[in-house]
Amino acid sequence: MPLHVIQFPLLVALTLAAVLPLAIACGSGDSSGDDGVPTVETRDGGGNPTQQPSVEGPVTAEIDQEDLTFIPEKVTLKVGEVLLIKNSETAIHTANIDGKNITGNMKKGDEVRWKATAPGEYKVTCDYHPQMKATITVTP
Numbered sequence: 224m225p226l227h228v229i230q231f232p233l234l235v236a237l238t239l240a241a242v243l244p245l246a247i248a249c250g251s252g253d254s255s256g257d258d259g260v261p262t263v264e265t266r267d268g269g270g271n272p273t274q275q276p277s278v279e280g281p282v283t284a285e286i287d288q289e290d291l292t293f294i295p296e297k298v299t300l301k302v303g304e305v306l307l308i309k310n311s312e313t314a315i316h317t318a319n320i321d322g323k324n325i326t327g328n329m330k331k332g333d334e335v336r337w338k339a340t341a342p343g344e345y346k347v348t349c350d351y352h353p354q355m356k357a358t359i360t361v362t363p
């Protein structure tokens with residue numbers, strides 16, 4: 224058997240061995256920052272965090288879900304600051320940031336805190352109402 228035929232599978236195996244742990248580390252999908260502190264916090268209708276520890280940092284912007292709309296449709300905050308998303312109506316909503324549902328189903332009175340960790344522009348959508356759109360701008 225020519226040498227290169229033997230080497231090829233070995234090369235593939237070595238490449239996979241090198242790449243897989245990275246893919247697993249990047250794809251864990253948790254909502255924690257690098258320091259292990261959560262970057263998303265959900266609250267029940269009574270305003271109590273449904274997880275511990277909770278998101279830390281000042282709430283500097285707010286998006287309300289009302290009249291099947293995100294109000295306001297544009298918010299700006301700095302890295303390290305926290306966005307409060309709340310549902311003020313009986314319709315069930317979600318808040319998806321760049322397509323990732325971070326809230327689950329939000330009932331009236333539910334709140335979610337989202338910590339800005341990286342500069343950029345983030346699109347906010349709702350699973351149930353395609354017309355609901357907002358933009359979060361995070362500055363350094």
Ligand SMILES: [Cu+2]
Pocket residue numbers: 291315316317349350351352355
């Ligand atoms: Cu909605």
